[in-house]
Each structure stands twice: as structure tokens, then as C-alpha cells.
Amino acid sequence: MRFFHLSLLFSLFFIVSCHTKEEKDTRPLSPKSGGKLVIAEITKPLSLFPQKLTRIEEALICNQVYEPLIRLNAKTLDLVPALAEKWEVSKDGKHITFYLRKGVKFQDDPCFSGGKGREITTADVKFTFEKLCYERPDNFHFYTICNDRIVGAKEFNQLMNDPSQKENSKPEIKGLKIIDDYTFSIDLQYPNYHSFLQLLATPIAAILPKEGYEKYGDKLDFGAGPYRIDKTSSNDHQLVLLKNPHYYAVDKDGFALPYMDTIIVRYFENTEDAVNAFLNHQVDVVNDVPNNMAKRVVEQHINSFQKVPPEYIIDVSTQMFVQYILINTHLQPFDNVKVRKAINYAIDRNKIIEKAFNGQAYPGIYGITPPAFKDYDITKIKGYDFDLSQAKKLLAEAGYPDGKGFPPVTVFTNKGFSKTQLAINELQRQLKENLNINVVFENLPLDIKFRLEQKNRGHFFRQGWVADFPSPENFLNLFYGRYVSLDTNKVYFPNTQRYINPVFDDYFEKGRDAVNKDTAYRYFMKAEQILMDDAPLIVLWYEAAYRLYNNKVRDLYMNPMRYYDLRIAYVDKN
DSSP: OBOOOOOOOOGGGOOSOOOOSOOOOOSOOOTTOOOEEEEEESOOOSOOOGGGOOBHHHHHHHHHHSOOSEEEOTTTOOEEESSEEEEEEOTTSOEEEEEEOSSOBOOOOTTSGGGOOOBOOHHHHHHHHHHHTSOBTTBOOIIIIITTTBTTHHHHHHHHTOTTSOGGGOOOOTTEEEEETTEEEEEBSSSOHHHHHHHHTSGGGOOOOHHHHHHHGGGOOOOSSSEEEOTTTOBTTEEEEEEOTTOOOBOTTSOBSOOOSEEEEEEOSSHHHHHHHHHTTSOSEEEEEOHHHHHHHHHHTHHHHHSSSOSEEEEEEEEEEEEEEEEOTTSTTTTSHHHHHHHHHTOOHHHHHHHHHTTOEEEOOSOSSOSOSTTOOGGGSOOOOOOHHHHHHHHHHTTOGGGTTOOOEEEEEOOSOHHHHHHHHHHHHHHHHHHOOOEEEEEOOHHHHHHHHHTTOOSEEEEEEEOSSSSTHHHHGGGOOTTOOSOTTSOOSSOTTOOOOHHHHHHHHHHHTOSSHHHHHHHHHHHHHHHHHHOOEEEEEEEEEEEEEETTEESOOOOTTOOOOTTTOEEOOO
16 A cells, blocks of 8 residues: 655544443453553544555554454464455355354444444445445545456446446346355456455455445444544544454454554654654654664663663564655656656666665665565566666657756655655755756645646656555556546546556456466566566665564564554553
8 A cells, every 4th residue: 555654634534423432341351451552653544434545554544443354464464364254265266155253243333223333244245345346436446356356346337337227226246146144255257366365354345334334425434343433532643543342353262352442543743753752652653763763763772672671672674665756657758768767777776775774775676566575586577777878878869868958857745754855855866967857846745646646747756555465466556557547537546647558457467367376476577577668667665664662562563564453462561
């Protein structure tokens, strides 16, 4: 998902809704139970409706509030049961049967009779998939999960968008079969069931209550997850989550999950403020700390890290995370591939990393996929290393010798992280010095920036992407354009810049629909090379992420996707 850092208005959380008086958890409680966790974040979500999710910060909250059919093990990233207690895959890999848990309920809300959450059945699964398989303004993920995956999804969408369709003759999704209240099956067009199951483990596919959607629409902000939003305590500076006392899950000893009573997500203007709050014991966890800042914190508070046991801990891991710049290929002069290649060759990514990371990141000289996937060797992808002579040659061939006549370029970015600002400053310096191209950058609120992308109004957009599921497919999907048009009235996600290349699409589809991983990776490699040859982006860097946290926080596993399972994390009261 997209990864940005900025300040936004937060009023969207406070839709008209209320919860019943706080209930006590009557389930057996573990000695680990109780306490609160405070997480620092820089970016505030634009939406908490699962089918509109576009950001990793939104997923953090939605993973706690909603419940999908499947979850990920935060330590291993393996698939684990959630609402579906088990599933069976046919030998040909194209038919999956799911078995729902019995007795699982949605969170209490006034939309239900008596304000009490009701039991989840396959009728809710059917409703959710009908919404996912219907391309509409509050669903960005028809092409992510449904189209070309679920049998009949494309036909269902066409009929739902047909104005001649009568309301009382709603079509059915051919590949979705309801067997009974707790059993259903899905037929896939291709035997790529593993990536489909991984997609179902994202909050995008969380099961929704029909009553809630009918009452709140895309302002819906509750499901069947381990936590619910406390609107009385949430404000412009923080989002407060309280334990759902009716959550179904228990640990291996039969004790109620989640352990912690309260999760507070506090929002800061920048990482420096978040780290200072951590050092003043106001927050417990700070994500994505720049390495130079992490080094300074360790040096200045070395005693807190060297205590036995330590008071503070800093984690570092290679992430399924890439930073890049989207190039708008629909605007001159960037509709010329020689211009795009010239700019790529003119950038010394090592100098950017030296400036922004003190060398503690990986230069983006290969493809869009970060070096985090076993058996997917990104060094085989020929990207762009610094080659000034080649850059000048291509720019001259494109009609701009020594940058003469080249228009000023605007990079739309965002505030919040010093490392990003340093990187853009260095990019600006290099393009002026190396190609005589003038670059200005503008910090925009996320909603405005997103709108400009959709309307094709801008040259460069600084982006970041953290994997939704652990596969190169998730990164290449950013540029899949088989069903994309140039109609700027329609929202296309994640291909927001409407990049269209049929050859890339062909290889991507072959990889996406492959029977096994080896075949998939072979086609993904071909697709990625086509992408880099066409240069609709500037890959800047792949990075390792630093996370700072208090040692009292236990079992908050770090993984390359920044996927948190806050159900099993707890605060050591000793």
C-alpha cells in the first residue's frame, strides 16, 4: 500500500454513530491481559472503509477494527484462519471451499436491532463480495481482488453498471456459491489460489455488515475485529481503539484475545516529534525511524539500550518497501521514452542514499520490486545506474541538448520525514547540475495529491509502496493497465497514473495466473524488465526500516510488510 507522511484533517472519523456503554470482557483472561499501547504515526488515514484503503497507515487500523476470512501470522507471514476456520483447495487449484466459524458476531452498533451485533453468516460473505465485485466510487479494489480472478466477477460488474438492469433482478456472481449458513465456495479463473488467499488476508477483503453499509456507506468504521473505535476519546491528534469484549479468538491456552485493553494511535507532524514523545514516555512505538535519527537516539541514550533488561529496543529489517517517483507519461515531454530514460540515468542514487540515509539503504538501480523475496533475484533486472554521458546523449536525441528548452518540472511530495526531504533536495540538485533541468517540489495534502494523480495533472509524484501481500505481483500490479482508460473521471487504483503497456500486461497476467511460483517469477521478471525499459518511474531506493519501541511491549513482531497482529501483543506489567 501507498506510504506517505503528511498532516490531514481528521474529521472523517467522526461520523454519526455511537456505541453502547462500555462492557466488561467476561471471557477467561490471561495474566497478559490489560494495559494500553501507544503507537506514533505521521500520516492520518483518508478512509477507514476497507474497499477504499490505499495506505499502510489505514491498514494498521483496519486490521484491528475489521475481520477478514484469513489473517497472516505476523512472525512468519503464513496464512492463518480468521473468520474462516478452515478452507480446502481442489487439486486443480481453481475451487476453494471455506468453512466459517459459528457464533462470531459483528461489533455492537445502532444499525443492528437493539444495538447488538448479530452473528456472521455466508450471507455477509456474499454481500461483501458483491460489493468488491462491483466497480463503483467507494470501491478501489475491483481489479485487485475480483476481475480476472473470480469466475463471473467481470460479468457481474458489467451487469451492475448497466443502467437497464432492474433493481429486483440483481445478478449473481457465478463463481460464488453459498452452500449453507457457514459454508461457501469460490471458483477461480486460474489456479493461482495462493495469491488469492493472500489477498483475502488483507483488510481490503474484510467481511462487512449489510446494515452498517446501508446506514453509513463508505463512512462505515466497524466490523468484527478485535478492537473498536472509541469516538468519545478520539480527536484530531489521536485515534483510540478499545478491546472488543465479544471477539471470538482465544490463545493456545484458551484465554481471550486481544490481550491489551486499549490501543492509541497518536499523530505527529514529523518523526522528530514522534521520537521526542517516545523518549518522554508518551508513546511506546515509533515506526520507520530514519537511520541517522536512530543512530543519534542510541548514542544519546546508550544506557537505556544497554540496561539488563534494556528499556528501549531498536529493530531493523529489510522491508518489502520501495520509494520511487511516478512519471506522468501522458504529459509532454515525458511522453518521450528517451526523456524518461535520460532522467533515470542522470540520477546518482548512491549520493541520495548517502545524503538521506548515511548509506543505510539500497540504491534503486534494478526494478520496482525490493530485494525481499527469496528466489526473485532483482539483480537480473537491468535498471538505471548513474551514467551521465548516456543521460546527456538521450536528452539531446529527444530535442533538448544540454537541457535547452526543457520545461520546469514539479515533484509533488509530502512533509513529515526529514529523509524524504533530503532525498528530494538532492534529486533537485542533481538534475539541475547534470542535465540543466529545473525541478521544484510542492508539499500537498494527500487527498489533493491523489486527485492530481487521477486527473493526470502533474509531472512527477513521489511515492512509496509497502507490500499488501508477500509477492512481487503486488509491486508490478502498480503498473497493470489492461482495463485502464484515460477517462480522468474514473478512479484507477493502484495504477493511478494510468500507465498502459500491453506487452507488460501480457507478461504480468501470465505471472499472476501461473500454476507455480517458479513460473510466476519467470514471467514477472519479463514484465519488470519491460517496465524498466519503458521507464514510467524513477526507482529511488529500497530501504531497511528502523522501529523504536519500549521493552515492556512484547510479541509485537516485526516483518517486511509492517503487518502488526495487535491481538497477541501485550504489555509486560513487571
